Structures are given as structure tokens and as C-alpha cells.
Amino acid sequence: MVLTKSTKELYEEYTLRMKKVADVRNAAAVLQWDEETYLPAKGAAFRGRQLATLSEIAHEWSIDPALGDLLTTLKERGDLDEPGQRNITLSLEDYTRQKKFTPAFIRLLSETTSRCFHTWVKARTANSFSLFRDDLDQMIQLKKQEAELAGYEQHPYNALLDQFERGATVSLLDNAFNQVREPLKDLLTRIQARPAADDSFLHRTYPKQKQWDFGMEVIRQMGFDFEAGRQDISEHPFTTSFNKYDVRITTRIDEQDFANMTWSCIHETGHALYEQGLPEEYYGLPLGEYASLSIHESQSRLWENNVGRSLAWWKHWYPTLLTYFPQQLEGVSVDQFYHGINKVTTSLIRTEADEVSYHFHVMIRYELEKSLLEGTLSVDDIPAYWNQKYSEYLNVSVPDDKNGCLQDVHWSHGSLGYFPTYSLGSFYGAQLYLAAEDQDSSIKASIAQGNTAPLLNWLRQNVHRHGRRYTSEELCRQATGQTLDIQYFLHYLLDKYKKIYNF
Structure with a gap:
């Protein structure tokens, strides 16, 4: 039957099947967003079931043998245009991987994820890892099973990395972290030898509603389309997308820490702008999806740090900020504010860490996850290992x-293998931002005037519109002229902090 149809007819059947799978997955994503924002506590168990059912249905459709036959036939014919051929190639890779997992396994993973999330929230509220221990242990065992089912070379962690960063391996990441570890330690030591920047003004009382209003103004000015998205409050800031016209972001607010909300808003908006910039015509197909998690994180980290912690950005935004918080910032100049928001100090919380020490937080999680997957650490070892590494790497007591x-x-989402993409994203982000400034001389001056449109347009043209057409390295070469070079990131940091700390 398949062989008698034209390529056009087969491709239309393929796109219809893929869009139906996307519809179900996005319906599940809506329920998951609601689970983390508005779900009543008593609804958790049934929500877990609903999510598991939708996940199971989507998986069954995505591994339907008829879809496999379609993909194989279209691949072998080879008479599609370039976008069509690329969609088929990527979908066949996805199909081959997904076939390794049964619908029952996917359902169990979804149920465990939902339960894990609610247990994690309770454990955080009670400040007790022991409440999370059993569900997390089950999640770790499932991720080990997933690695075995997926198959891997050398290290089981490679199988999980591949979900977030296609082709990433422990060897690649070890090499990347080895390149930055000593330079970052040296930079941190040099900064700590200088007088500490004053950021005490960030810890005065900033009323929740005014923080929210300021954050919404910033998000809107960055180019986030509120007719195609919204922001809400959650326990942990995140971004989710159901299609490019429905992208949701969340933040959290601490009235005694202005930085907590502000840079989470900017970070998540970076993610959201990427989602809103993906090509509409490829909904449900690989070319309508983001390139990789590290490229996604490059967008959030670029906006959060290269833009949102720059002096140029705040020379425009600081007068506006003073209208929201005149008493809290009384007597604080824009230069003092800039130094304060870029204060480098070792700390406990990853999402609040400065650009220099941040990557030690990531390294700790990466090394811990590797050990859990290879079995050299158990779930019971996590608190002690965590505390030891924070003392060793950052000289802080947990x-x-x-x-x-x-x-x-x-971990409650089962996202083992995600954390390294934050550092990779920072490395890509610095290289992309420098390329943008080099290729469009108006970007820097525009940001100082509060106009981020030229930068967003550059990212739309060089990153967003390509979807998943390229790997991370191919996309980096397309946009910057070369593959990832971590020296761009290190030079950016050194130049910035030499000026701030005057050494």
C-alpha cells in the first residue's frame, strides 16, 4: 500500500501522524504546567494518572510500525526537498530510539515523575531529603534501566546525555570542564583577593507586587509576545511551550532578594523567545523543534548574563527601576548597582550564583549524576556527597x-543529564553574543537605549528559524563561523571582571 502512493501523499501522511503525536504531547504538557502552578494538592494522584495515560498514548503512536514503514520508504526514495528530507532523517532517528522503550515503561516513568515532583515539593517544604529519598531512588533505578534500554558506549550517562544534547558524551564534557576548571578557579581567587562588591541593597524589602510589575515590563520590552504566552509563579522557574503561540514561563519571588525574580524572568524569557521564534510551518516536525538543550540554554544564559547583567542594559533600565523602588535604591548609583549585581561570591544556590562560580555548581551535579548512574554512589549518599563537594569546590557549608x-x-522530573547543558549553554551563548555584535554593529548601542530588537532579530535569523536542522556544533559554525571555542567565554569573563574588580 505504501509503495503505491506518491512521495507527496506519503509525506502528507507522515506530517499528519507527527502532528497528532505532538498534539497529545502538548496536551500532556498543559497538564504538567498546571501541575506546577495551579493544581490543588488533592488532585496530584489523578493528575499523575492523566499524564501517564497521555504519555503512553503519544509513545504508542510514535512507535507505530506503520510510521516506521512510512519513514523508511521516504528515506529510501530520497526525492524530497532538503527540509523534507531532513525532517524524515531526524524522525527516523527518533523513531529508532523510541522503539527501544515499551509503552508500559513510558507510563511508569511518567507516573514516577509526577509522584516525584509532588514528593520533592513536600520535602522542600519540610526541609527533609529523607521524604524524597524513596521516590528519587525509584527514579534513579528507572533512569539506569532507560540507559540500558537505549544502549550506550563506555558510560551509561552517555545514554541520558543524548536525550538533551545529541552526541554529547562523558569524554566530551570531562574535556570541556577540564578546560574551564583551573581558569575559573584562578579568576575566582583573583576576585576574592579584591574588596567585595556591595550588594546589600539587593536584600532590602522589595514588595512582591512591585517586583512582579517590574519583571513583566522587562519581559515585554525584551520582545516576549503576551498574546502568545504568559508568566506565572512556581516553586522553581521554568519554561514550557505547547506551540510557538502558547509559551508559558514562570518565576518565583523573594521579597528580601531582588535578584531572585529579576534574573529568573530574564533567563526564562530567553528560553521563551526561542520557542516563539521557531518556524510555525513545521509544528510537530523536527524542524519545528529546538536544536538542543545547550542551544536552548545558550539563549537563556545569553539574555540573562551577556545582556541582563551588562552595564549597557542597566544604563537604560535603572531609571525605570528607581521609579518602582526609590527607597530601596536611594543613594545607589547605576555603577554601584552594576557592581552589586555582578558580585562574585561562593554561595549555596545554583540559580542565584554569579557567572564565575556558577559552573562549579554544575560540575558538582554532573559528577554526582555520573556516579549515581555508574553505581559508585547511592541515593543515600547524596546529601553527604553534596555537602562535601560544596565545601571542596566552593568553600561553603551547606x-x-x-x-x-x-x-x-x-531530578523529580527525571532530567538526569540536563545540568551539563547549562554550562555548555553559557559557552555557546558567549560565542553567539560576540558574533552578533561583530555582525551587527547596532546591537550594543541599541541595548543601551533599551532596544533589544536588533539582537532578537539576529537570533531569529541565525538560531531560531533553523529549528533542529543542525546539531549544536553545526549551528554554532553557521552562526559564528566556527564550532564551539570555550576561550570566547573565558575571555568574556576575564575582560568583564577585570574591569569590575580593577585587577
Whole structure:
């Protein structure tokens, strides 16, 4: 039957099947967003079931043998245009991988994820890792099983990395972290030898509603389309997208820490702008999806740090900020504010860490996850290992679980292998931002005037519109002229902090 149809007819059947799978997955994503924002506590168990059912249905459709036959036939014919051929190639890779997992396994993973999330919230509230221990242990065992089912070479962690960063391996990441570890230690030491920047003004009382209003103004000015998205409050800031016209972001607000909300808003908006910039015509197809998690994180980290912590950005925004918080910032100049928001100090919380020490937070999680997957550490070892590494890498004492190993939502989502993409994203982000400034001389001056449109347009043209057409390295070469070079990131940091700390 398949062989008698034209290529056009087969491709239309393929796109219809893929869009139906996307519809179900996005319906599940809506329920998951609601689960983390508005779901009543008593609804958790049934929500877990609903999510598991939708996940199971989507998986069954995505591994339907008829879809496999379609993909194989279209691949072998080879008479599609370039976008069509690329969609088929990527979909066949996805199909081959997904076939390794049964619908029952996918359902169990979804149910465990939903239960894990609610247990994690309770454990954070109670400040007790022991409440999270059993569900997390089941999640770790499932991720080990997933690695075995997926198959891997050399290290089981490679199988999980591949979900987020196609082709990434432990060897690649070890090499990347080895390149930055000593330079970052040296930069941190040099900064710590200088007088500390004053950021005390960030810890005065900033009323919740005014923080929210300021954040919304910033998000809107960055180019986020509120007719195609919204922002809400959650336990841990995140971004989710159901299509480019429905992108949701969340933030959290601490009235005694202005930085907490502000840079989470900018970070998540970076993610959201990428989602809103993906090509509409490829909904449900690979070319309508983001390139990789590290490229996604390059967008959020670029906006959060290269833009949102720059002096040029705040020379425009600071007068506006003063209208919201005149008493809290009384007597604080824009230069003092800039130094304060870029204060480098070792700390407990990854999402609040400065650009220099941030990557030690990532390294700790990466090394911990590797050890859990290879079996050299057990779930029971997590708190002690975490506390030891924070002492060793950052010279800080972890006072409790909430500020320690319970601070991130990722494990409750089963997202082992995600954390390294934050550092890779920072490395890509610095290289992309420099390329943008080099290729469009108006970008820097525009940001100082509060106009981020030229930068967003550059990213739309060089990153967003390509979807998943290229790997991370191919996309980096397309946009910047070369593959990832971590020296761009290190030079950016050194130049910035030499000026701030005057050494």
C-alpha cells in the first residue's frame, strides 16, 4: 500500500501522524504546567494518572510500525526537498530510539515523575531529603534501566546525555570542564583577593507586587509576545511551550532578594523567545523543534548574563527601576548597582550564583549524576556527597537540605543529564553574543537605549528559524563561523571582571 502512493501523499501522511503525536504531547504538557502552578494538592494522584495515560498514548503512536514503514520508504526514495528530507532523517532517528522503550515503561516513568515532583515539593517544604529519598531512588533505578534500554558506549550517562544534547558524551564534557576548571578557579581567587562588591541593597524589602510589575515590563520590552504566552509563579522557574503561540514561563519571588525574580524572568524569557521564534510551518516536525538543550540554554544564559547583567542594559533600565523602588535604591548609583549585581561570591544556590562560580555548581551535579548512574554512589549518599563537594569546590557549608540537594527540580522530573547543558549553554551563548555584535554593529548601542530588537532579530535569523536542522556544533559554525571555542567565554569573563574588580 505504501509503495503505491506518491512521495507527496506519503509525506502528507507522515506530517499528519507527527502532528497528532505532538498534539497529545502538548496536551500532556498543559497538564504538567498546571501541575506546577495551579493544581490543588488533592488532585496530584489523578493528575499523575492523566499524564501517564497521555504519555503512553503519544509513545504508542510514535512507535507505530506503520510510521516506521512510512519513514523508511521516504528515506529510501530520497526525492524530497532538503527540509523534507531532513525532517524524515531526524524522525527516523527518533523513531529508532523510541522503539527501544515499551509503552508500559513510558507510563511508569511518567507516573514516577509526577509522584516525584509532588514528593520533592513536600520535602522542600519540610526541609527533609529523607521524604524524597524513596521516590528519587525509584527514579534513579528507572533512569539506569532507560540507559540500558537505549544502549550506550563506555558510560551509561552517555545514554541520558543524548536525550538533551545529541552526541554529547562523558569524554566530551570531562574535556570541556577540564578546560574551564583551573581558569575559573584562578579568576575566582583573583576576585576574592579584591574588596567585595556591595550588594546589600539587593536584600532590602522589595514588595512582591512591585517586583512582579517590574519583571513583566522587562519581559515585554525584551520582545516576549503576551498574546502568545504568559508568566506565572512556581516553586522553581521554568519554561514550557505547547506551540510557538502558547509559551508559558514562570518565576518565583523573594521579597528580601531582588535578584531572585529579576534574573529568573530574564533567563526564562530567553528560553521563551526561542520557542516563539521557531518556524510555525513545521509544528510537530523536527524542524519545528529546538536544536538542543545547550542551544536552548545558550539563549537563556545569553539574555540573562551577556545582556541582563551588562552595564549597557542597566544604563537604560535603572531609571525605570528607581521609579518602582526609590527607597530601596536611594543613594545607589547605576555603577554601584552594576557592581552589586555582578558580585562574585561562593554561595549555596545554583540559580542565584554569579557567572564565575556558577559552573562549579554544575560540575558538582554532573559528577554526582555520573556516579549515581555508574553505581559508585547511592541515593543515600547524596546529601553527604553534596555537602562535601560544596565545601571542596566552593568553600561553603551547606546548612540544610532545602539549600543543598533539594534545591533543583530536575531530578523529580527525571532530567538526569540536563545540568551539563547549562554550562555548555553559557559557552555557546558567549560565542553567539560576540558574533552578533561583530555582525551587527547596532546591537550594543541599541541595548543601551533599551532596544533589544536588533539582537532578537539576529537570533531569529541565525538560531531560531533553523529549528533542529543542525546539531549544536553545526549551528554554532553557521552562526559564528566556527564550532564551539570555550576561550570566547573565558575571555568574556576575564575582560568583564577585570574591569569590575580593577585587577
